[in-house]
Amino acid sequence: MTNTVTKEPLNYLNHETGLWSWLTSTDHKRIGLLYMYSITVFFCVAAILGLLMRIEKMAPGQTIMTAQTYNGMFTIHGIIMIFIVVIPGLAAVFGNIFLPIMIGAKDVAFPKLNLFSWYLFMTGAMLGLYSQFANGHSPDTGWTFYVPYSAEASSNVVVALTAAFVLGFASILTGLNFIVTIHRMRAPGMTWFRMPLFPWSLYATAWIQLLATPIVGITLLMVIAERTLHIGFFDPSLGGDPVLYQHLFWIYSHPAVYVMILPAMGVVTEIFPTFSQKPVFGYVPIVFSSMAIALVGYFVWGHHMFTSGMSYESRWFFSFLTFLVAIPSAIKVFNWLSTMYGGSVDLKPPLLFAISFIFLFTIGGFTGLALGSLATNIQLHNTEFVVAHFHYIIFGGMGFAFFAAIHYWFPKIYGRMYSFKWANISWGFLFVGFNLLYFPLFIVGIQGMPRRYFDYDPKFQLGEALSTIGAFILIIGLIGMITNLIYHSRRGAIAPANPWHGVTLEWQIPSPPPHENFDEIPVITHEPYRFDHPHTN
Amino acid sequence: METLFNQGSNLAGAVDRAFIFIFAISFIFTIGITVLMIYILIHFSRKKNKNPQQFSHNTRLEVIWTVVPLIIVLVMFYYGWVGFAPMRQVPKDAMPITVIGKMWTWDFDYGNGKISKELVVPYNRNVKLNLVSVDVNHSLFIPAFRVKEDVIPGYNNYLWFKPIMKGTFDIYCSEYCGLAHSAMLAKAVVVDSLDFDKWLADLQVTGNLPDHPGLVVMQANTCLTCHTLDGTKVIGPTFKGLYGRKTTVVTESGEKEVEANDDYIIRSIEDPNSEVVKGYNRGLMQPYKDKISQEDLQKIVDYFKTNAAK
């Protein structure tokens, strides 16, 4: 960007240049981009591991790697994807970039803390990678670190645990920052119920991050203590209780899945009204369903432990609450559909990804119900059905929402436009590849194929092989999409400030936004989604 | 012939009813939502519909789509619960069998020192499995019977069923338990009551035969999960006829041929990665230096001598 002669107006991307100015910037937009770039790199690494696992499973028996390698691989794949990619994911990237803008603030409440979180995040992420390669022994416990195995396995489990701990801390600080920002920094006139729904979803998310993450923090510390100091909280030979570990782990990790999906829901809730030019249907129910998911989601962790020998009473209790937590999700789905209904629907790439989100999330969610029901969970627990469930809901849900978000806000972030044609083609590959990759796993899962299996019974081969083919199709779509975006972030046509005729605040400022977002802090006089008022642009 | 969706036990029917109900509802809603979306995309597309309507709420609709799903999920919960409840109520007359899970095999203990590698059960009789783990978490999973419970050290978990179909069924370990998790398999064989009694009577008493001290050491160190005694190759080379065997090993400086004598065997245990048997991967076997005493190492070697290469 040095030899451009044309004078671009100053914005957050060009008002200062050089790597150093990025690494020390406390501008929320730049920090958001830092997260985006680092997360993308980690995503590619973990995705390639996923592909390698699929190749290994092309046929029964050993094909390209040993059992040890495979076990290490799904562990690190899971750790990266969960702790580094999807938990920070939307909140840290788009939350950082757009939360302050959407509520009419110049930055988050604690900008320095925000930068510090990113450094913590990177430290944790690096530790995670290091654990994979140090001493030639990758941890092979699965991302769940179940004891006693994780307390005995002779590998770098402690490093991996520390990594997860540090990442958790980064996530807590981000959540804390967002809550304070939302409480204290809203523009004048922006009452709680005039706040757009993406910030609302971040608000619900942030509470989970704040109140659930410390539990996994202390749990991981306990496992570390168990390994290094021989305190046997979970070790049965010292009187400890392995199932108690599972409780503590899932007290965090179930709410964590809502940390992944809530911002995704928030994103699509922004996209549907814009591309239908119609107000969000049921603003208030959507707000309350977010909060309800956050609250009830806190009490259902036991559904991951239905076969662990938990007491009968707990089992039906957790199953019952699990079903209740599906209701707020249902409310959201129906409200989204009604938002589009009667609108002027424009099928641009962001909307394309957003409706694929609904489709994939619905499948993922319904299979979640099959898992939440006691009788069927007995058959499905720890089979590849679970693997398919969470890939549908995480990758199909949160992942596709991420894709939707980047296609939606890309012109705002870079001030340029990507190619719609390439976006649509990539979408085709992604969508077809995705379903081919994961749908067969539902079937083999019901038939009893367990997860984390390096080798398998030949009777499952058809499903497994189809799934591998799906992975190859998916990869084409991913590469296509990433190339399209990277290329056009520099070379794309200059985008107008408000290409989609959105009405939330971020669309009322230039693209890319100026360094301090607003010349003048806006004063809000009405609800967020009003398309009938003639607005600027 | 085992088909894919056998209902091998008395519990399977109710589980499958829950499956069918949940999947049917899911199917209807997923199709419905998809069709509606496509309809919206076509019917309200910007080309056709330039003037979006501006309605934004409807309380009656909100109530409907809160209450209807609520009722549906409650029914789902009910089906799941009804299918599950009997699983925890073991009939008094159930025949107890102790299942011992260890890295990475299953032992089925019929009492009186009778231990089998296969779970043989009588047709149409209630069976209770007591689940015991000697090391880490495992999980006993018999898909055809729709039963699964975790096998957790320090816990007395259990499950029960009544086999209602004769044949041989797969048993999997479905809780990750380390390297050979996917090889921790067994078979459940359902036979006539009479055949079962005969089989049990013929089952060798192995449980309380005194083992060779070397073998005991190896069992305690889970060597036999990677090495077999009967000549089959699992993760490491078999121990059958090890002593005195000529083996090609790969070292830092290249390949060489060695004869398995006392020294070599002890080296291979204490520091397996310096001389790796050709065709196997370095790093699979952990060094046991300082983990097994010299005394015990000698016992192992002594045991190998009892079935040396001919």
Place this chain on the structure above:
Amino acid sequence: MKNHDNHISSDSANWTVLLILLILTTLSILAIKIHVGAFTVALALLLASVKVTIVLTYFMHLKFENLLLRLMVGGVFLLFAIVIAITFIDYYFR
């Protein structure tokens, strides 16, 4: 949020609070000595909770904070209580 008129608590008020806390501490030690049987745990926890509430309200000035923050603190404690209770359901019925 209001709170511009920051409340200043007087030294004597602080002394009083300390005195009450010390009395409660003595009570909880005495309670152990007189063996109220199965209720000792409950009693000890009850006394501790009272002390914690006092610290929160006076030393930590919660009394003078806005309602929202007070609700948050209450909610967080409640949430934690529920989590412990739910975990306990499992162990109690086992």
Place this chain on the structure above:
Amino acid sequence: MSTTEHSEHIDSDTGKLGMWLFLFTELFLFGGLFIVYAVMRSKYAADFHHAALELNAFIGATNTVVLLVSSMTVAMSLTAIQQKKAGKAMGLLLITLILAGVFMVNKYFEWGHKFEIHLYPGSDVMKSMPHGEIMFFGLYYMMTGLHAIHVIIGGILLTVVIFKINSGKINAEHYLLQENSALYWHLVDLIWIFLFPLLYLIT
């Protein structure tokens, strides 16, 4: 550093809210240990009782009083700074620090004694104990250890505050840091209020 720094000054309500939220996470951090404690205690009630006799309730009680008093001095120093009495505020904080020191010294002797009689995780003495007692001491070390770390952090914060009062950076108008450090210190006290009966007063 970027030249046009965003709003540098954090207003007091914002900062305080941030601190409270942070305290919530601290609460849940200890909360995990309390869950383990609750479950284990119900499982090994008798062993816990027996093991707790090993602890010196007198030291525990002393430390409780020490922390309660220190909590008050911190609260009073805040009053002092609000009333523009910087000297008094620093004096009170100094007393707090001394009390923190007393607490740590007590802790040192308590732990030191246990190490002398080989009562620490992984020791042979401990391995030979019944399961419940091992668990009790495991929890004891983990809980009091984590708490002690918090005491140290709190102490460091208060030291910084003293220096800042001295240099006039904290004064009757701007005392957010002191307020937040005080909140943190009260949390340390708060946790101890629960730890004391749970660890030292078991019957």
